[in-house]
Amino acid sequence: MKKSLIFYNKTGFMTLLQREIHRFMKVFVQTIFAPLLSNVLYLGIFGGMLQTREVGIDGVNYLHFLVPGLVTMGAILASFQNPAFSIIVQKFQSTIQDLNSYPISDTEKSLAFILGGTFRGLLVGTLTYVATAFFVGFTIQQPVFFFISLAITSFIFASIGLISGLLLDSFEKMNFVLALIITPLTYVGGVFFEITKLPGVLSNIRFINPIYPLVNITRYTYIGAHEGNLFLQAVTAGMFLIGFFLTAVYIFKKGLGIKID
Template structure:
């Protein structure tokens, strides 16, 4: 077998991918049900209190505006947590070095972790959407692109999660990144309100917030309207997709966090 090939052990790759999926499915109450219930609570609280709130998009009810934001947020947080938690848990158990002996390429290893996180993010995002149908119905403007957008968002933040898991060495540091960086960026990414309505410099955050274009793209596929330049946001999403994935593969290949010096 030639390790220079991207895929030279498909069975090994699928085994690692299935392990990653099985790992979070074994504790589905924590990994799937908990974030799903949190999103439904957000919908109930914000939707109930602000359902008569005017959205700066003519003809759009606030609940319809909120749904794609919640599905994107659920996908982002779940996709990030999966590979980050998996790698750091192996560090804690002192088994992470075993990854070096797996008879699969670095690309296959990286992709297995990322696709595992992508599946979890897409699952949470999709289930969030299904749960919201009891409140707003089943209408999606572009159904196929809606789920593709969730998958792309999940893939991007699963790649970020893998990078974080490799570079960080404790759950405390992972939770710091999640709680003080990703979550605030999510809230300021247009999940609950239009960014253009923020006062002063806060409205400019969208230009440096990587989550904003992803939320906006998903909202467009759901209700058919958007803020800002959609083509630029699509280009940004593609750059994030390629950039974070290649960065994750590079860091994995260099052995940061998994190889003993």
Template sequence: MKRGFIFYNRTGFLTLLNREIHRFMKVPVQTVLAPLISNILYMAIFGGMLQTRSVGIDGVSYLHFLVPGLATMGAIFAAFQNPAFSIISQKFQNTIQDLNSYPISVTEKILAFIFGGMFRGVLVGVLTYAATIFFVGYEIEYPLFFVLGLTATSFVFASVGLIAGLVLDNFEKMNFALAIVITPLTYLGGVFFEVSKLPGILSSIKYINPIYPLVNITRYAYIGVCEGNIYTHVLVTTVLVISSYLIAAHIFKKGIGIKTV
């Protein structure tokens, strides 16, 4: 096998990536349709009840404010769950050690799991936007940047999902991390409201909440404005993409959750 700059065995990498994508596409009702319906219900309920609510961004309705937040939230949950569920499932089936025998490089293994989760996250995020066209129309300020924002968000949380899958050893712990850590951070990251309007110390959480810049990048791409400085959000997001991957790669290369089960 000829070594490349990144890929040692391109066919093997694509095979593993294809497996990760087809694994969730076999049950689209659970992995794609369910979160999509949840986001539509959020849109219908919150949008219906609060559509006249004022937003601290001039000229922006609450419904338009809500759409990019829901798309980002859908991408976060979907991207996290895909690699986390895949790795923990292999632990449950006692086949996780087989990863060591795959004829592909460690980088290819890591990227296959991350790209699989990233694809699912972007898919759910884009479909969420498409589903909201009925409520708010199809206008979007920067379409390419919108997809790029969802891609960066999905990459970050696919990496986090891979970390969770390696470190955690059962589905209960994974669901606990999702419910107790990621979900509150998502809600406090500006999905449903402006973080600056939170009372007291809650408004300061944005400085340590990694989801806050991700939501605002998508919101800027959708409506052309956002809370805070877009250049700062892009910089922080770039750091998150790089650091999340490096941490996931370090844990994977050390064999945590793979060599000892």
């Protein structure tokens, strides 16, 4: 009987997914509590210093503007780190080739790593929202779409994390991508301020920054207001979702970073 492309072995897929979730939950202080605490401190510091700052969106104060940015940032960083760290650890332990012997398809393997990262990103983002809600309230304009947006963001960056883990061979290189590429793009992606208020070329970065539309969409579902063309940003997010996932699966199937030539 012919198996489906994705679920060749559902039991094996669920086992690998549960392993990925269990792996980061065992050290939840580092993987969940630490980023949560950082985001709450961001709210306390930036919110305390700039709570009277005017936002270019009528009827929105700075704290409410800041929360969805922090939620998105927490989800991005957590979802990226999970599959990237998992793959590089296996390379460091010389167990990465064991993946070749798992009786599940390459698509299932990729999806298990990505969904593990997605779950961690969604968890960090949700807990950040809950923690900050004690300062700004629990109101969300579109709660269903808020969590869908958060899940999509986490899925995209979990896919990027898997790609990075497969292509990179050390924690130093992973941290380079995280510290010098993703984190700066997050800071100029609309987390702490409106991108349209930046001068000159800094404002135009939003057109090539994949984080900007994700932050903006999440902010819209949270406060009901946004910058720029929301439809175009939603299309862009959809393209990122499909593109990075297919790229991750392709790299996994090619065996880059796993198989010995």
